[in-house]
Amino acid sequence: MKELNCKIFGHSMTKTSAPFAQVKEYKCTCCSKEFTKDGYGEIVVLDSYWKHNNENLRASFALK
Numbered sequence: 001m002k003e004l005n006c007k008i009f010g011h012s013m014t015k016t017s018a019p020f021a022q023v024k025e026y027k028c029t030c031c032s033k034e035f036t037k038d039g040y041g042e043i044v045v046l047d048s049y050w051k052h053n054n055e056n057l058r059a060s061f062a063l064k
């Protein structure tokens with residue numbers, strides 16, 4: 001029933017990325033779903049598209 005809990009009360013997200021990381025990633029402590037923030041600051045599900053996107057972002061930040 002964890003999924004239902006999230007649907008009713010919303011996800012209980014905790015930040016999984018480093019405090020000052022440019023790429024923000026979150027995880028729900030209830031259903032273990034992962035999330036990230038898109039370019040507009042909106043929380044989106046961290047699917048394969050975003051995982052790939054974030055890896056590229058981290059790589060580009062590391063070069064600076």
Ligand SMILES: [Zn+2]
Binds near residue numbers: 029030033
């Ligand atoms: Zn959840």
